[in-house]
Amino acid sequence: HKIAAARVVRHATEGASVRIKYCTGCRWMLRSAYFAQEILSTFDDGSVREVTLAPQYASGGEWVVEVGEEVVWDRRRDGGFPQVPELKQRIRDVVAPDQHLGHSDTTTLR
Amino acid sequence: HKIAAARVVRHATEGASVRIKYCTGCRWMLRSAYFAQEILSTFDDGSVREVTLAPQYASGGEWVVEVGEEVVWDRRRDGGFPQVPELKQRIRDVVAPDQHLGHSDTTTLR
Numbered sequence: 001h002k003i004a005a006a007r008v009v010r011h012a013t014e015g016a017s018v019r020i021k022y023c024t025g026c027r028w029m030l031r032s033a034y035f036a037q038e039i040l041s042t043f044d045d046g047s048v049r050e051v052t053l054a055p056q057y058a059s060g061g062e063w064v065v066e067v068g069e070e071v072v073w074d075r076r077r078d079g080g081f082p083q084v085p086e087l088k089q090r091i092r093d094v095v096a097p098d099q100h101l102g103h104s105d106t107t108t109l110r
Numbered sequence: 111h112k113i114a115a116a117r118v119v120r121h122a123t124e125g126a127s128v129r130i131k132y133c134t135g136c137r138w139m140l141r142s143a144y145f146a147q148e149i150l151s152t153f154d155d156g157s158v159r160e161v162t163l164a165p166q167y168a169s170g171g172e173w174v175v176e177v178g179e180e181v182v183w184d185r186r187r188d189g190g191f192p193q194v195p196e197l198k199q200r201i202r203d204v205v206a207p208d209q210h211l212g213h214s215d216t217t218t219l220r
Contacts, residue, residue: 019160029150037143040163044134052162053150 015049016095019066023059031081035065038084039091042104047095067094125159126205129176133169141191145175148194149201152214157205177204 018039022028036051056062063075065087072090073082082090085104092099128149132138146161166172173185175197182200183192192200195214202209 024154030147033143033147033150036146036163037140040139040143040165044165046165046167048165050129050162050164052160053146054160055150055154055156055158057156 015043015046016067016091017050017052018048018091019052019054021054021056021059021062021064021066023062024055024057025059026061026063028063029053029055032063035084035087038088042088042101043091043095045096047099048091065091067091070094125153125156126177126201127160127162128158128201129162129164131164131166131169131172131174131176133172134165134167135169136171136173138173139163139165142173145194145197148198152198152211153201153205155206157209158201175201177201180204 018036020032020036022032032053036053039048039051061075063073063081064071065073071077072094073087075081085101088101088104092101092104128146130142130146132142142163146163149158149161171185173183173191174181175183175192181187182204183197185191195211198211198214202211202214
């Protein structure tokens with residue numbers, strides 16, 4: 001899903017910090033690492049400067065994605081896990097609102 | 111490589127922060143994500159509270175693993191990439207020195 005917009009690589013300190021908090025008891029580490037790789041692949045122009053995987057030991061079912069201070073996905077609030085394009089759109093809306101995500105922007109695609 | 115020591119799950123804020131800085135031009139994101147998953151699997155008792163993947167856009171060949179402020183692996187300094195057990199031992203020496211890593215502690219194994 002290459003980004004169609006002109007690729008301007010921002011300086012590493014400018015990009016957003018994404019954090020994936022996941023319940024360890026639920027064995028969601030691999031799934032979270034997969035989402036992290038998708039995010040780092042799509043936002044490879046410096047708009048995302050880092051993705052942090054943050055295990056939550058005392059949590060029963062928590063799965064949250066934060067971009068800076070903003071919660072862009074909360075499993076409980078949003079009724080489960082996102083499709084990858086959905087999560088990318090929400091991250092894009094925070095880090096690079098004018099950026100087109102190619103296929104990921106085709107809302108019908110799941 | 112389950113940890114043989116008694117499993118005491120530390121409170122999430124106590125654990126160490128691990129950061130993997132990788133050269134994006136060298137396409138090392140997937141390799142870095144793999145190491146992150148190995149680290150999160152082995153240090154699943156709270157001794158590592160987060161692992162951050164930090165793409166370096168302007169870097170020619172940088173691959174560095176930091177535990178807090180300490181550089182436990184530097185591709186240039188250490189002559190290439192680590193074997194997984196090697197990296198785990200260096201992280202363990204910082205986050206939980208008295209912790210035995212099972213097979214990962216058998217130095218002959220590669």
